[in-house]
Each structure stands twice: as structure tokens, then as C-alpha cells.
Amino acid sequence: MCPLCSDDEDIEVTRTFDDGRRLVKHRCGYAWEHADPAPTSGTAPRSFAYLKARFPKAEDVTPERLELVNRLKEQYLAVRPAPAPEVVAYWSKYQRVFSPGGLRDCDPRLLKDFANSEVGAHPGNQATFNSAWNTMGDAAAGASTRETIGYLLYGPDGVPLEDRLQELLDGTKPFAMTGFKEALLTRVLCVMRPERFLTILKYTTQADGKREIARKVYGLELPAPESVNWTLGRLVFWSNDLLYSLAGDGFAGQQHAAAFLWWAKDRIGGPQQGGGTTGGAHPRR
Template sequence: MSLPMCPLCSEDEDIEVVRSLDGGRRLVKHRCGYEWEHGEPASPQRQPSRSFDDLKARFPKPEDVEPERLERAALLKAQYLASRPDFDPGVAAYWAKYQQIFSLDGLRTCDPRALKDFANSEVGAHPGNQATFNSVWNAMGDAAAGEMTRQTIEYLLYGPDEVPLADRLQALLTGSKSFAMTGFKEALLTRVLCVVQPDRFLSILKYTTEAGGKREIARLVYGLELPAPESVNWTLGRLILWSNDLLHTLVGDGFANQQHAAAFLWWAKDQPGGRL
């Protein structure tokens, strides 16, 4: 049995076995709190591989939301916009600054500290504790860590055209690229996308988390059950993008920007009437 690696953090340290499961699999838990099933089934029967188009077709769509859920979400949206019609204008200036830094020329000439500062900033989207990234950065030094972070962002945004964004994102999440900066994972990679494509990406930086990621918001606000990230053939990179686009479509217009829309979804998931 291969060593387990946390699908969210892409780390294989501090993983404990919670309990053994039928069929030779185990429920394991990472120090970040995420739990998942690990190991190959004892049975030789394996779930058949599915094509990209088949997987995308099976992913929940806006039309899958029940009418009463749509009505509830619309009422919550009207209530939210009536009390909070705008968003912090300071975010736009910060986003504009980093749009320039994340351009090809900006990445190649920026002060490395600007990249570290981005990883630890809460402006517009809170990436959470970045202890791993900061520890590795400090050990490597500004020059070496800045170069790896630059290459990571450059590959995400400007990687080979023949490699779809979801697959570039997945490669960086799993660390399969030698230049992938340790600790610059899902929250930070998604935050980069929020900055560079602010009309598309909601500032909800995790696919699934106890505090509420895209998967939890889809369930609580719209009654949709999105796939578990450890499901066979569902890569986390695809799930991150597909869930973002689904929520972007469902939340609709009327917000000042995507940060405003994301703030509504964060609020809406905690309103009475949702379900776990």
C-alpha cells in the first residue's frame, strides 16, 4: 500500500490511521484535520476510468438546483444586498497592484518579498495559516524561494497552452513539478487566480473545509452534493475550477465584484434553512 498524502495539503507527514475499513482500505487523518479513505480495495474489481467529458457531464449543473432552493437563495441575496450593497473599495487597488506583479514582466522583475507578502495578506481573500510556506521560504532565503514561487505562479498562469488550467493547477497541488514551491498550495493558487481573473473567480479559496469551502456552500445554499476530492478520476484541480464556475453562475449578477459575491455566499451558508 502506498504512503498516504493529504489531498488538500499535498503533505505525507503527521498522518494517522483513524480506523481500518472493509476491503483493505483505511480512514486516515492529516494534522490539518482533513480525513479521507486510503488504499486499494482488496477486490481486483476496479472502477472503470472515465473520460474528461464524461466526468464534466456528471458534475452538478445550475439546472440541478431544486426550485425551492433557488427561491430561498434569491430571497437571501435580496436581503444581503439591501443591507450590504457594496464591498471594500480598497480591495480593487490591491488586486490591481498584483495584477501587474503577476504579469509575465512583473513576475520576472518584482521584488521577491512582494510574493511572500501576497501569501500572508488577507486583503480580499483570507488564505489561512501559511506556516509551511513561510518556514520553507525562510530556510531557502528570499532569492531562491522567490524564484520557485515565481516559477509556480508563472506555470499556473502561463504554462503550456496544451495543458489545461485545471491540469496545471493539479500538478502544482500534487507537487509533481520540481519547481512547485512547498506550501504554495490550494488557497494561494486559487488566490492568484482570483487576482488575475477577478471576473471569473470567487474568493472562496478551498474546495472543501470544515469552515466552509465551495463544496459545503453548494450543499448548504443550493442543496447540491459535489464530488468528494478523493473520488476516483475527480482531480482536485478540476473540482476547484468546476465548483467555482458553478457557484459563479448560480450567484448571478448584482454584486460589486466577485469578492462581494463570495462574501454573500459565506453569509448565506450560515443562515437558517441550510442542511448538512
């Protein structure tokens, strides 16, 4: 399987070494050494643990690129903004709303307001969600949204959080609220797990999601979301954890760290480095 795009088709052996290692090349152009039996098409889907172990890691960033980013970080942190009080208050409110008891008893309009708010993290246009809500009415739409958020946050322990997210993205759960997808689900996680989740709400977008920021800032090529061997739910989590780890300490909070990554990607130019060859919206307030 190609380490870059996670596709196992059209991989050819270009050289065989005396010790049995092979130099193999994928149709995307990426080449690597392979010691196991040569990959073939039709390989069964890889396991959760297998894929997670092969997801790019912080140590894959070249020392040169890491030194450059750390210099930018020192420059960025020279001015340390105070946490915006309206963000602190708003997110504290929704931490109560999204608690098990809060979800059960909250006014449905609070859920619709959250989907359309820009405080702390801008989820983009939610026309699909709003249209579905208006068609269903407050009671039915509120119930569906409650179940969606509840399953994401408090679903069965036997289903990894990454895979619960994917089930909601796929709409395989009958209660999944129409339009309450990646940006909004990630925003819920940012509110409830601010110690872990950056306010970068999409994995990949033209306006730069986690995948684009990893490439531009750290020179890492993350897997394509359309690959059959990965799921978007897993990529959302693993890319977030990677970027949070790489950003490191010293920030006032998750919005501050995310803002640094967007700032840094606009200041790093030149050819891509590290990680092989070659969603979201900016937080507000």
C-alpha cells in the first residue's frame, strides 16, 4: 500500500536488492523500499491498528523544517493575546448544553444556534442543516441533533470515537441529523475536548484544512480522504492529534494554536520537505 495515498493498486517493483528488499513505485510517483511480499490489487482493507501505526508522525518532520517552524513560533508567541471572554463564556455554556443532562433537557433552538454561530470557530455555510431543520421542525430536528451529538460524545465504548464520527458522516445511523457533518461534529469536539482538538474544522479544503496545513507547514503528506483504506473519521482525528503535537506548548488555547498554524503556512514557501514527494475555516474572535 502506498504510504502517501494508501492505494494498493498499480504498484510495481522497480528494483530488487540482494537481501530481498524491493524498491517499489506507485502510480502516483511515490517510491519506497518494501521488505514484505509485494503488494497486489484486491488486498483486504487494513485494520484500524495497522493504519494508525502507519499514519505520519511528528518524528517524520525533517529537522530543517522543524527548526524553521520553531523560529516562526517564537516570533508568533512574542505577542500573546488574552483569551477572548465571549469565546470562554460561549463555550462554557455549550459544555453544559452538551453534557448528558443538558442534551436531554435543552431548548432545541440552542442546538440550531450553535450550528450557525461563528464564536470560537466558524463552521461555514450550513444551508443543508438549516433547510433540513426548517422542514422537520424544532421538535424533530432537535431530537435528531441531540441523538447525533450524544452518539458522537457518549456512544458505545466498543466503537472508537473515530469510527463513531465516520458513522455519522456516512449517515448510517438512522437518527443522524441531515447536514450536521464534519465541521459541526468537529466543532462539538472542540467545545467538549478543548485540551485535544484544534479549531480547524475540516480535514481538507481549498481554503486549507488539516491536510493542507500539514503539507505547507511541516512538509508532511497525509493520506487522501477518498482512499478506500482510510476513513475520513479517522483522518480527522489523527491529523488533529498530529498537528496539536507538532504545534506544542506555549499557546493561550486551541484557537491560538490553530491561528498560529494558519499564520505559519502563509509564511513558509519553497519546495515541500519531508513526508515524501509531492477543513476548515479560520477561527473567529
